[in-house]
Amino acid sequence: AQKITQTQPGMFVQEKEAVTLDCTYDTSDQSYGLFWYKQPSSGEMIFLIYQGSYDEQNATEGRYSLNFQKARKSANLVISASQLGDSAMYFCAMREPYNAGNNRKLIWGLGTSLAVNP
């Protein structure tokens, strides 16, 4: 069964430094997608970045990049030049394989709490 594991319940980083949030996944499918979301204290889930299993390049979106290591089944999020506003919960998720229902459900990790220190 598909599974997402985030082993770091909490992380600290100094402002302006880079930080890596770990995510490993388990799937037997060849086609899948990996996502990272940010959840600030307000509660809203914000989509950050997506990596398809067939994408050869690591995904990047501004200060966010996804370190995709397919053989290791890891999809770590790298945040460069951390800002105070980056303090939030971060969730890794994986898209389930396509089925006849075309629902495209996501499988979620338990999240990592990131605190950026001034």
Next chain:
Amino acid sequence: SQTIHQWPATLVQPVGSPLSLECTVEGTSNPNLYWYRQAAGRGLQLLFYSVGIGQISSEVPQNLSASRPQDRQFILSSKKLLLSDSGFYLCAWSVGRSSYEQYFGPGTRLTVT
């Protein structure tokens, strides 16, 4: 551009009372719609999803139900709330692009007393 609305933002209800949470999406057609619940300090639990009007799939057996009376409207209901129904309820939508990323509403914080 697409937007998603949820209301109410917060709700305090006594045990045994009914519940109705509403979610509407603007700026897209025939979206997939999702209801999630998040307990304090926990991950997301998918409750229901819908691929079209009147089409509801339930992920977790419980005293909650969902309905989709219109293409861009998704409603979460209960006839009698339990204490365990407390949590943060998030509605989300996705469309049939290759990535199928989901976009979330602001959420409803429900406290059952």
